[in-house]
Amino acid sequence: MKKLKVVSIFAAIALGLASCKKDETSTKTQQILNFHIHSMAGSAEINAVDTFTTSTGRNMTFSDFRFYISNIVLIKEDGTEYPISNKVLLAGIEKEEHSLGEVPVGKYKGFKFMLGLDSATNHSDPSVYPSANPLAMQTPTMHWDWNSGYLFFKVDGRVDTSAVGNLSPNCDFFYHIGKDMLARQITFTESPFEVSGDGEKYIHMNLDFFKVIQNVDVRTEIFTHSMGSNLPLAIKMADNYQLAFSIEDH
DSSP states (O other): OHHHHHHHHHHHHHHHHHHHHHHHHHTOOEEEEEEEEEEEETTEEOOSSSOEEOTTSOEEEEEEEEEEEEEEEEEETTSOEEEOTTOOEEEETTBOEEEEEEEEOEEEEEEEEEESOOHHHHTSOGGGSOTTSTTSOOSSOOEETTTTEEEEEEEEEEEOOSSSSOSOOOEEEEEEEESGGGOEEEEETTOOEEEOSSSEEEEEEEEEHHHHTTTOOTTTOOEEOSSGGGHHHHHHHHTTHHHHEEEOOO
16 A cells, blocks of 8 residues: 555656646747758759759859848748848758747747848958857958958859860869858748747758759850959859749648
């Protein structure tokens, strides 16, 4: 009888703890939200080892693929906005997961962000930021010292520029897109999600580089520093950003 009483006491304690835990979970008002961003070349995820083939049959390799995301705003179900303040992400093939911090629980109809940086941030001094900050000096660099600004979108590699167009990559290419005028807002206003308060929430996105260059002749348009005679190429690519992004279902 004494043993049964002890068991009953422990059962009651366990039940009480479980109840407390349940109550604690149910009253959470915030949850950590993360972006998981895949850098894609068509249906394949980009890396610095493999060769990737465009829809026109040209082969490409990548040595660098990075881009800045900033001015992130969540759009609540009622249309009101929740800005994620002071958050800049440096995404690419070396870093896919990015925490946005805690956000209020509830239902959201979508979100938006800038690929690039606002003018004040773009012209700030990278040396003033701590080394862990995405805006600090990077290796390889994401900043033009001679042009006083950041590279919003940087892709380096090699591409086949032969006449037949199906050979091994033989020529360097680089697309360095920056300048205030080339920042672009990306919107997903009809991409609903819910923040529940349990665990962490992930939003999975793809950025398809082949869609960024969909109207680019990679045989001849192989570089831009976003200025002078190659500024039109930078504009053309920046205008494709929205089309290149998509949401993954999870």
